[in-house]
Amino acid sequence: MSDVRVLVGTKKGGFILSSDGKREKWDISGPHFAGWEIYHMKGSPADPNRLYASQTSGWFGQIIQRSDDGGKSWHQPGSPAGEAPPAGGGPPQGVSNKFVYDTTSADGKPLTTHQWYDGTQHPWEFKRVWHIEPSLTEPDTVYAGIEDAALFRSTDGGITWKELPGLRGNDTGPRWQPGAGGMCLHTVILDPSNPQRIYIAISAAGAFRTDDGGKNWKPINQGLRSQYIPDPNAEVGHCVHHIAMHPQRPNTLFMQKHWDVMRSDNAGDKWHEISGNLPTDFGFVIDVHAHEPETVYVVPIKSDSEHFPLDGKLRVYRSRTGGNEWEALSNGLPQSNCFVNVLRDAMAVDSLDSCGVYFGTTGGQVYASPDAGDNWAPIVHDLPSVLSVEVQTLP
Amino acid sequence: MIRVELPQHLRTLARVTGEVTVEVASPVTLRSVLDAVEKAYPVLCGTIRDHHTLERRAFLRFFVCSEDWSHESTDKPLPEEIASGKEPLLIVGAIAGG
Numbered sequence: 168m169s170d171v172r173v174l175v176g177t178k179k180g181g182f183i184l185s186s187d188g189k190r191e192k193w194d195i196s197g198p199h200f201a202g203w204e205i206y207h208m209k210g211s212p213a214d215p216n217r218l219y220a221s222q223t224s225g226w227f228g229q230i231i232q233r234s235d236d237g238g239k240s241w242h243q244p245g246s247p248a249g250e251a252p253p254a255g256g257g258p259p260q261g262v263s264n265k266f267v268y269d270t271t272s273a274d275g276k277p278l279t280t281h282q283w284y285d286g287t288q289h290p291w292e293f294k295r296v297w298h299i300e301p302s303l304t305e306p307d308t309v310y311a312g313i314e315d316a317a318l319f320r321s322t323d324g325g326i327t328w329k330e331l332p333g334l335r336g337n338d339t340g341p342r343w344q345p346g347a348g349g350m351c352l353h354t355v356i357l358d359p360s361n362p363q364r365i366y367i368a369i370s371a372a373g374a375f376r377t378d379d380g381g382k383n384w385k386p387i388n389q390g391l392r393s394q395y396i397p398d399p400n401a402e403v404g405h406c407v408h409h410i411a412m413h414p415q416r417p418n419t420l421f422m423q424k425h426w427d428v429m430r431s432d433n434a435g436d437k438w439h440e441i442s443g444n445l446p447t448d449f450g451f452v453i454d455v456h457a458h459e460p461e462t463v464y465v466v467p468i469k470s471d472s473e474h475f476p477l478d479g480k481l482r483v484y485r486s487r488t489g490g491n492e493w494e495a496l497s498n499g500l501p502q503s504n505c506f507v508n509v510l511r512d513a514m515a516v517d518s519l520d521s522c523g524v525y526f527g528t529t530g531g532q533v534y535a536s537p538d539a540g541d542n543w544a545p546i547v548h549d550l551p552s553v554l555s556v557e558v559q560t561l562p
Numbered sequence: 563m564i565r566v567e568l569p570q571h572l573r574t575l576a577r578v579t580g581e582v583t584v585e586v587a588s589p590v591t592l593r594s595v596l597d598a599v600e601k602a603y604p605v606l607c608g609t610i611r612d613h614h615t616l617e618r619r620a621f622l623r624f625f626v627c628s629e630d631w632s633h634e635s636t637d638k639p640l641p642e643e644i645a646s647g648k649e650p651l652l653i654v655g656a657i658a659g660g
Contacts, residue, residue, distance in 0.1 A: 202571060226621040226655045227571060227609040243605050264608045 176205035179551035214306040221296035244325035269332040282344040300355035312352035331381040346370035371406035387435030413460035423453040441490025452514035461489040475506035499543035512555040527553025565650035593636040625652035
């Protein structure tokens with residue numbers, strides 16, 4: 168029977184939750200990198216023991232951590248895993264925390280400014296890595312989505328990072344602006360059927376796609392409508408919160424926008440709304456069942472000014488019809504006085520026969536459902552505020 | 563031998579306990595000390611000073627013999643007490659957050 172490993176990033180460290188395929192009893196390890204914000208942890212599909220973590224701090228900046236043994240030990244890439252400290256207690260040699268925007272003009276059109284909250288132009292400033300996306304095939308290749316929005320790639324296991332400047336060099340760049348959480352590139356989706364195709368999403372710029380491995384990008388926001396921007400149908404400026412794709416249907420995308428749940432069946436060229444009977448279509452997370460490409464999950468949140476569930480009832484909503492028709496899933500979830508949020512990268516699914524669904528809350532709970540959302544139970548309920556949840560299904 | 567006291571999180575990151583020491587040729591300045599610290603502990607690159615600009619990170623401060631040197635020129639010679647190792651250079655994280 169397969170095992171599962173849940174990687175949880177929180178505001179005060181990372182945690183690894185492990186169980187067998189029954190997903191009833193869990194071992195908890197952590198906090199890893201105690202006291203630091205762990206924005207995201209994710210494992211390589213090509214090597215499950217290869218994990219990457221984004222460790223960040225308002226005081227000390229950005230660190231990339233890597234594990235080559237499934238999270239038992241960590242190091243900054245550049246310092247081999249398990250390396251004995253030099254005699255006398257020497258340091259690790261990692262240099263992986265260097266993210267410098269490409270300012271050359273040779274391979275792109277890098278910009279120096281984007282739109283600020285007040286409409287003026289503002290310099291691009293690196294702040295942190297929001298999302299790490301390991302290659303589907305190469306453990307040493309990994310992408311990083313950062314704030315202020317840009318996409319970086321490492322091909323040496325995270326030792327060095329290079330920007331893919333064509334994204335910021337997109338003609339729309341000067342019109343990108345930060346959302347309330349900053350101007351973050353938070354979603355990176357690699358197309359398993361086409362290595363040249365990558366989707367990304369930025370708050371608050373929108374969704375973009377490359378079909379040439381990252382050299383050229385185009386906005387894919389047609390059909391999005393956002394009442395809170397001057398032109399509701401603008402080419403860019405939409406606050407996309409998250410996008411999900413089923414690997415067997417790489418042209419079908421599901422989006423949770425600031426408001427509205429959306430769907431595209433042509434790789435993002437055109438979107439249409441599938442909010443249907445949701446009690447509110449504001450939210451952050453969205454994900455797809457591992458075996459049913461038309462089964463989608465969201466967690467509705469009351470509004471953009473009140474980031475908690477409606478009526479104090481924490482409910483996941485599931486559509487088995489690819490949207491529009493949604494059912495509330497609440498068995499095992501708190502149904503009174505619950506005022507947590509579920510952030511954009513804090514939901515994931517495993518690929519066991521009975522698909523497991525997981526999400527973490529700003530209240531420090533990580534909930535798991537071993538039966539595709541019918542029943543829920545907390546794995547842990549007193550962690551620091553959860554920023555991200557990823558799941559590995561292990562052989 | 564220059565003594566440098568790091569914030570706890572950076573000691574953990576560098577896998578050291580207590581103060582770190584570095585050798586720096588005269589004149590001893592904030593810049594030359596930080597260069598030596600980053601050379602000895604490369605993982606600290608970017609954690610005290612910005613990678614690109616080498617400016618002090620906003621939430622860190624430098625204290626020298628009970629004086630705040632955070633806004634002094636990084637090329638200003640440090641006092642003899644620091645250069646001789648009698649006193650440590652303090653790198654302090656701002657008290658903020660939750």
